Amino acid sequence: DAGVTQSPTHLIKTRGQQVTLRCSPKSGHDTVSWYQQALGQGPQFIFQYYEEEERQRGNFPDRFSGHQFPNYSSELNVNALLLGDSALYLCASSSSSGGRYLTQYFGPGTRLTVL
Amino acid sequence: AQSVAQPEDQVNVAEGNPLTVKCTYSVSGNPYLFWYVQYPNRGLQFLLKYITGDNLVKGSYGFEAEFNKSQTSFHLKKPSALVSDSALYFCAVRDNSRGGYQKVTFGTGTKLQVIP
Numbered sequence: 001d002a003g004v005t006q007s008p009t010h011l012i013k014t015r016g017q018q019v020t021l022r023c024s025p026k027s028g029h030d031t032v033s034w035y036q037q038a039l040g041q042g043p044q045f046i047f048q049y050y051e052e053e054e055r056q057r058g059n060f061p062d063r064f065s066g067h068q069f070p071n072y073s074s075e076l077n078v079n080a081l082l083l084g085d086s087a088l089y090l091c092a093s094s095s096s097s098g099g100r101y102l103t104q105y106f107g108p109g110t111r112l113t114v115l
Numbered sequence: 116a117q118s119v120a121q122p123e124d125q126v127n128v129a130e131g132n133p134l135t136v137k138c139t140y141s142v143s144g145n146p147y148l149f150w151y152v153q154y155p156n157r158g159l160q161f162l163l164k165y166i167t168g169d170n171l172v173k174g175s176y177g178f179e180a181e182f183n184k185s186q187t188s189f190h191l192k193k194p195s196a197l198v199s200d201s202a203l204y205f206c207a208v209r210d211n212s213r214g215g216y217q218k219v220t221f222g223t224g225t226k227l228q229v230i231p
Binding site: 004006033035040041042043044045048056058090092102103104105106107108109111 | 119147149151156157158159160161164166205209218219220221222223224
């Protein structure tokens, strides 16, 4: 049973560019959340997707957008990259059914460097 | 708003000794509490959670955590530390009053260093 997978592992972009990060949830999970983890910090909630809709959003600008596909996989898009967007981007999946839906399982992350 | 505080940036403990990593939280409703561990250049691994019931929660790799409602704390513990436990530990909280929405707030992390 594959866990949460993310691609790419590492990414280097320059200021002003756009980036797309991808996430495949754990088998049986239908909810995907995205987090940004800056160096030396805890993960910060960006947004959550369920049934192909953004269900909740953290304190991030509109430059951050996402999408969820019918197979529950998800993309995170960041436009007009800033140096401060350099971070580890984590995807977490969970199930909306049953008692275990409360636990989020994380992928290995995508390390984004903006030059 | 919900928040988590991990007052120690780093905890050092000798191998074989008991360890405690502290966490306090703030939520408006009843909390769901989690501990995750992160190894270098890796994602977060789930250790344990408190939802309801027994205040002492047992998790993976011999870790346990004690929920204390009056002190709004959820400290992570292990009776005997291993060198391989050295990692970054995150406490997280979710306010269950938000129903199915699963926004989780993380603390800033505590680096655990187990000394051989």
